[in-house]
Amino acid sequence: MFRHPWAPYAFIAPAFIGLFVFRFIPIGLSGFGSFFSENLRGDMVFVGLKNYAELMDDPSFWNTMRVTLIFNLIINPFQICCALALAMLVRRPSKFIDVFRLGFIMPMTVSIALTSIIWSILLDPTLGPVNGLLRWGGFQSQPFFRSEHQALETLILVATWKGAGYWMIFLLSGLLAIPKEIDDSALIDGATGIRKFISITLPLMKRPLAFVLVADTAANFLLFAPVYIITNGGPNGATQLLMFEAYQAAFAYINHGRSMAISTIILVVVLLIAMFELRLFIPAEEEQS
Amino acid sequence: MTISRRNLIKSSALGSLALAMPNIVRAQQTTLKVVWMGWPDNQVLPLMAEFEKRNPTIKLALERMPFQQIFQALEIRLNARNGDPDIFIVDSPLTASYASRGHLMELDSIIDKKRFAPSGIAAASFDGKIYSAPFGSSMQVLYYNKDMFKAAGVTPPSADPASRWTWEQLVEAGKKMAKPAENIWGFTFEQQERPYQLLPMGQSLGGTALSPDGFKASSYIDGPAFVEGFTFMQKMYTESKISPPGQFDTALTPELFGAGKCAMMVAGTFVFDTLKTKFPNLDFGVAPHPYFAKGKPVTPTGAWHFGVNARTQQKAAASQFVTDMLSDDMNVLWYKLRPYVPTLNAVWEKEASSFTSDLWKIAKYDVQNTAVPRPATPGFREYEDIVRVALRDIQSGANAQQILTAAAQKIDREIAKYKG
Numbered sequence: 150m151f152r153h154p155w156a157p158y159a160f161i162a163p164a165f166i167g168l169f170v171f172r173f174i175p176i177g178l179s180g181f182g183s184f185f186s187e188n189l190r191g192d193m194v195f196v197g198l199k200n201y202a203e204l205m206d207d208p209s210f211w212n213t214m215r216v217t218l219i220f221n222l223i224i225n226p227f228q229i230c231c232a233l234a235l236a237m238l239v240r241r242p243s244k245f246i247d248v249f250r251l252g253f254i255m256p257m258t259v260s261i262a263l264t265s266i267i268w269s270i271l272l273d274p275t276l277g278p279v280n281g282l283l284r285w286g287g288f289q290s291q292p293f294f295r296s297e298h299q300a301l302e303t304l305i306l307v308a309t310w311k312g313a314g315y316w317m318i319f320l321l322s323g324l325l326a327i328p329k330e331i332d333d334s335a336l337i338d339g340a341t342g343i344r345k346f347i348s349i350t351l352p353l354m355k356r357p358l359a360f361v362l363v364a365d366t367a368a369n370f371l372l373f374a375p376v377y378i379i380t381n382g383g384p385n386g387a388t389q390l391l392m393f394e395a396y397q398a399a400f401a402y403i404n405h406g407r408s409m410a411i412s413t414i415i416l417v418v419v420l421l422i423a424m425f426e427l428r429l430f431i432p433a434e435e436e437q438s
Numbered sequence: 439m440t441i442s443r444r445n446l447i448k449s450s451a452l453g454s455l456a457l458a459m460p461n462i463v464r465a466q467q468t469t470l471k472v473v474w475m476g477w478p479d480n481q482v483l484p485l486m487a488e489f490e491k492r493n494p495t496i497k498l499a500l501e502r503m504p505f506q507q508i509f510q511a512l513e514i515r516l517n518a519r520n521g522d523p524d525i526f527i528v529d530s531p532l533t534a535s536y537a538s539r540g541h542l543m544e545l546d547s548i549i550d551k552k553r554f555a556p557s558g559i560a561a562a563s564f565d566g567k568i569y570s571a572p573f574g575s576s577m578q579v580l581y582y583n584k585d586m587f588k589a590a591g592v593t594p595p596s597a598d599p600a601s602r603w604t605w606e607q608l609v610e611a612g613k614k615m616a617k618p619a620e621n622i623w624g625f626t627f628e629q630q631e632r633p634y635q636l637l638p639m640g641q642s643l644g645g646t647a648l649s650p651d652g653f654k655a656s657s658y659i660d661g662p663a664f665v666e667g668f669t670f671m672q673k674m675y676t677e678s679k680i681s682p683p684g685q686f687d688t689a690l691t692p693e694l695f696g697a698g699k700c701a702m703m704v705a706g707t708f709v710f711d712t713l714k715t716k717f718p719n720l721d722f723g724v725a726p727h728p729y730f731a732k733g734k735p736v737t738p739t740g741a742w743h744f745g746v747n748a749r750t751q752q753k754a755a756a757s758q759f760v761t762d763m764l765s766d767d768m769n770v771l772w773y774k775l776r777p778y779v780p781t782l783n784a785v786w787e788k789e790a791s792s793f794t795s796d797l798w799k800i801a802k803y804d805v806q807n808t809a810v811p812r813p814a815t816p817g818f819r820e821y822e823d824i825v826r827v828a829l830r831d832i833q834s835g836a837n838a839q840q841i842l843t844a845a846a847q848k849i850d851r852e853i854a855k856y857k858g
Contacts, residue, residue, distance in 0.1 A: 189539050189856065191519055209848065275621060275682045284619075295684050295834050381827060384834040385841070400510050401823040402852045403517070 176416065183410040187403075200410035209386065210394065210411075216301065217370065217391045221422075224305045225366050231309055232316035232361065233354075239317070240324050253314040261311060265378040268307045269294065294380050297387040304375055304388050312368070316361050323357030324350070359430035363423045370419045391415050468755040469497045471523040473512060475742065476504040478712075481776040488771060489762055496755045505688055509819065516541045521751040525759055528570040530561040530741040531811070531818040534652075537564035538816040538856060543746040543753075545571060548760050558781030561741055561811065570743035571760050573769075574778030576706050577801040577809065578628075578635070578738050580608075580725040581713070586701040590615045595725035597796040599803045604731040605639075605670060608702065612680035615701040624680030628691050628705035630833065633825045634812060635704070638736040639671050640664030641810050642729045652815030653857060655849035659825065660842035667730070668829065669838045676835050683833060696720055704728070707801050708776050724797045727804065739809035741781060779805055817853035824848050 183200055185193040204210045239250050256264065271279050272293040280290040293303045327350065335345050351358075373392040376382060382389035382397070391411060399408035474482060486498050501523070503511055512526055516536070528536060536542045545568045551559050558572035580595060580603070587594045592611050595603040603611075612624025629635040637647050645663025648655055674681040682700070685691050695703040696717035703709075704727060713720060729735035744763070746756045762768055766784040773785050779801055780786055786793070793802060815821060828845040832838050 191517075191540070203851075207851075209844065274684060292834075297834065297836070381830065383827060383830050385831040385836040397823075400513055402820050403513060404852065404855070 179409045179412050179416075183406060183413050186406040196406065200406045201414075203407065204410055204414070209389075212386050213389045213391055213394045216386065216389050220301060220305065220372075220390060221366060221369050224308060224369050225362065227305065228309050228312055228316065228365055228369075229320075229358070229361055231313040232320050233358075235313060235317040236320040236324050240321065253317055255314070256311045257315050259311075261374040262378060264307065264311050265375040268310075268375075269379040272303065294388075295384060297384045300380055300384055300387045304380070307375055308369065308372060312365070316365055319361050320354070320357055323354050327353050355430050359427060362426050362430065366422055366426060367419050370415060370422075391418075467495050467497055468752050469499050470525055470752055470755050470759060471499045472501065472759075473508070473515070473523040473526040474500060474502050474744075475508060475527050476502040477776060485763075485768070485772055485775060488768065489759065492762060493755075493758060496758065506686075513819070516747070519749065521747055521749045524747055524750040524752050524756050525744060526747065528743040528745040530570065530572070530743050531814065531822075533562055533570045533743060533745070534564045534814060534816045535818050536745065537567075537569040540748055541745075542569040543748045543750065543756070544569060545746065545760060548757055549764065553764075553783060555781045555783065557811070558741060562743055564816075570745040571764055572781040573742050573744055573763065574772065574776075575741040575781050575805065576708070576739055577779050577805050578704050578706055578727050579797060579800050579804075580702060580704050580727055581695060581709070582702045582723055582725060583695070583698060583700070584721040584723055586615055586698065587611075590701075594723060597723070597725055597800060599726045599735075599800060599807075602726040602735055603728045605642075605728045606731055608728050609674065609678055609680060612674075612702065613678050616678075616680040618679045618682075621682075621699060623682045623694065623700040624678075625674065625702040625704075626681050626685065626691050626694060626700050628703060628709065629688050630681075630684075630691070631686050631826050631830045632688075633822050633829070634738050634740055636668070636671060636829055637664075637812065637825075638727070638738050638810065639667030639730075641667075641736040642733040643667050644733060648813035648815055648821065652813060652817070653850075653853050655821065655846040655853070656843075658846070659849070660839065660846040664842060665838045668832050668842070670730075672832050672835065672838065675833055686830070695722075706778075707797060708778055710797055711777060724800060726800050727808075729808075735804075735808040736810050737804045737808045738812075739779075739805060740811050742778065815853060816856040817849070820852040821849050824852070 182193075184195060184197060186196045186199065188194055235253050239246060239253065259267070271277050274280055274290060274292050274295050277293075279293075284290055292299055294300050331349060331353070335341075335349050340348065371392050372390055373396065376388055376390050376393040377396065380388040382393050392415065395408045395411040395415070398404050398411060472486075482500075482502060486500055490496065490498060508527065509529070509532070515522060516526075516539075528542070533542070545562075549562075549568050549571065551568070554572055555575070558575060559568065562568050562570045562572050582594055584594065592614050595601075595607075608625060614624075616622060616624035627635050633647075640659075640661075640663045641647065643663040643666055645661055645667065646658050647664075648658050675683045682694065685694065691700075691703065692705060692709050692712055693716075694700045695705075696713050698720065710724070713722065727735070727737045744760075746753075746760060750756050763772075764782070766782070766788065769780070769782045769785050770788050772778075773780055773789060777792075780789075792798065812818070813821065824845050828841045831841050
């Protein structure tokens, strides 16, 4: 097919080089570096598993793990349900379809840093307009990011506001790929509404859903900007996510070995969860067919 | 015309000279990379312009960063361990931290100790040598809105340090003027989460913030004095509700006071000029920093220094910067631009007329009698960051003892690496 035998490799080479330089090499350096500790003068000293042992003994690290897992357990299904609902809403042409599509994609155009700053101003308990609106409507002001009982939930909502539109696009393409004939035969057979959704739409969406789930999980495990900009891990550790803990270890405590150990742990956890999610959606037997 | 060999040599020589000219000129002109605090334009730019005027061959590549980010940003730059930046701002307690990690150049040969206040030189030293240049100290006073006091019928505090208000008196007065539902407040700290601002709450009750050797926080920062002091601070937000919670941006709190939304504010002497220029219609007075009735008056102090990167490629130009900035008239200029408490003795003499106001009488008294600097430790970066997060959590209502004990353990763990 190709004139030269190395032609196909040449085509995929740029992507692979990028993957190597920006993913595999840093992962390797990080994993390797997690076995070292930096002394005052900047020299790296081999310390074996000391960084990991310290993490296991640290109650604040376990709190971070717990908060991160709870956060992901809630936000991943929630975000994907929102994205799927939005995709189904904008699938069929309707009067305001363009307005809706624009509205859902707009959050994508704003960077996560800017999103965090804007929402932290909007949700400020004292000076923010959201509480102003609530008070005007006769409701009580909410502490949002200032309360340890509301902070994580508020963070989930802000992250979903930003992310749902993005994932909606993938699910929308999945929905639009369902052949019209299947919809028509479902109609003839009398399957409508929820029955049609469960028995026909969802099974045909398995692969897009699997992709979105895994990609969204990875993205949410690595969530950093809103924590850094708005909550700093607080109040009282309520929003202390793993990525922020890694940042703190490197730049607040100047403990690079610890930071790399945390990054390696994040990588392992995300890999395990991703493998589990893929198995859930695409069982081994199906893949072989 | 044929190109003779002579012509060829002549023209190539001229050509290379023309190409090299910009580089020759640039070589005679050095550029110093300076990282400075993000103080307002009108306070920093005239100072830097004056230096460039006196030193035409030195250009300053000035970078200013906001308070919230500058320390961590500097960590990233300094950890690269090259000559960037050449000059950087040093919060005085960080001198030991930077010096112990090899980030600062020794300045003994350029600085004459006798010209400065002993506390300034002490804050600039580590291991017996001077590593940072003292550039002003600080003092906090209580600002109050005269109109709001009059409207509520409350007698304002006196400017006499002998009749200093207690924290208890302040809360009582604040309650009479605060209307949280309308976003009107009784009192705010300028820096709601910074140890610089809040350690005196515990120190006023007799607490010590860190062990004398600078390596142990447990049983110091989590002792009963700080638990009591910080719980009192917490109640200003959660119980008496005289303070606006969550205002951690140090640029916003003076705005709240200036806009008449807050009756009282504890802030630095340097805020005086900001208020006068930005809010000319504000009728405000100054009083001494409050204290606990059963304790002793303690005021925060601490200084902005600046240092030279130990690995700078422009040693001569950097030394010139230090010498010029510490000269009598540059220091007076700096004092006029941003009125910090002077550490250079000459400024007290040259500007004696300006030190007669209420503000400066209070500042001078407190600097000499009640000021307690932040703890000296090479691990100050870590100490400050951990305590800052703890203070945030306490402000939002968490149990002070639990938070402080956890913080102390974290500090001990992180400072241990400096024991060598």
